[in-house]
Amino acid sequence: MKTDKVTDYIVKWLKDYATKAGVKGYVVGVSGGIDSAVTSTLCAMTGLDLLCVEMPIHQHEDHVTRAQEHIEQLKNRFSNVSDVRSDLTPVFDIFKSNMPSIDSTPQVELTLGNTRARLRMTTLYYHGGVNGLLVAGTGNKVEDFGVGFYTKYGDGGVDVSPIADLMKSEVYAIGKLVNVPESIMKAAPSDGLYGAEKTDEDQIGASYDELEWAMNQIDKGHNVEDLSDREQEVLNIYLSFNRRNQHKMNPIPVCEIPSNFR
Missing domain, CATH: 3.40.50.620 (HUPs)
Known part of the structure; x- marks a missing residue:
């Protein structure tokens, strides 16, 4: 960059x-x-x-x-x-x-x-x-x-x-x-939402360097079969969070009424 x-x-x-x-x-x-x-x-x-x-x-x-x-x-x-x-x-x-x-x-x-x-x-x-x-x-x-x-x-x-x-x-x-x-x-990165010190890595289970790596793996479509046990674990953590949090990243769903109902 x-x-x-x-x-x-x-x-x-x-x-x-x-x-x-x-x-x-x-x-x-x-x-x-x-x-x-x-x-x-x-x-x-x-x-x-x-x-x-x-x-x-x-x-x-x-x-x-x-x-x-x-x-x-x-x-x-x-x-x-x-x-x-x-x-x-x-x-x-x-x-x-x-x-x-x-x-x-x-x-x-x-x-x-x-x-x-x-x-x-x-x-x-x-x-x-x-x-x-x-x-x-x-x-x-x-x-x-x-x-x-x-x-x-x-x-x-x-x-x-x-x-x-x-x-x-x-x-x-x-x-x-x-x-x-x-x-x-x-x-250490922390969202500061809890009274005691609790880092982002504590909450997510992976560091930001690891998450960046996982994000790049997805974007570039690398072969997951060549990954180490930890790399596979990090990739699964990333995919799990990404899947669960799509409701945050996507537009709010709108119930569109069919035109023939109007």
Whole structure:
């Protein structure tokens, strides 16, 4: 990948899109992870307004520290960057307390994690609405079109997706070029939807390098008979997530009424 050219292309694309839409710039939820760091930096590089939003919900301290370090770095580098902190912990707790009390199961924990993401989406659209900004998504290609590792109407609810055609490794390459803090570059990827530190690899069962490899295997149609046991396992993990999460990647099904019924 020609990292410098891709970076310039995305920045210009973001600037042109916002200008045509008649908005002031972008709002980005900053989590302390590489995807939000790269997305927010690219938005800052447009010269348009960028509002970085922290939205902790029982957040792990490492995430908070990295997010704040990144935001401070951006504000020091770019005069068009501002930030706001919306603590959603009490909102989440009140919501949870008003739901029927049920035993904790993996399905309940997943649902609560998705609820956190949807509260953050609502918050980003609030800040975007009152400030005349578009919500810039932070999903990469592996997450958005490979394994569907995001929340429908949560972090999947955005106006634009500037890095969704980039593999995770390409996001890191841009991160290095645009001087994302080293603490973020080295941190294990995590969606931050759970109180304790839980990495994406813990949840998926494969690293992003492995998932990229699997995605390329599918795209290129390589012979699966030549794979090692681990490669076959990773390919099965990828295919399982991809199959289960098609409802996120495809358009919402519409029940089209036959013309002779009208």
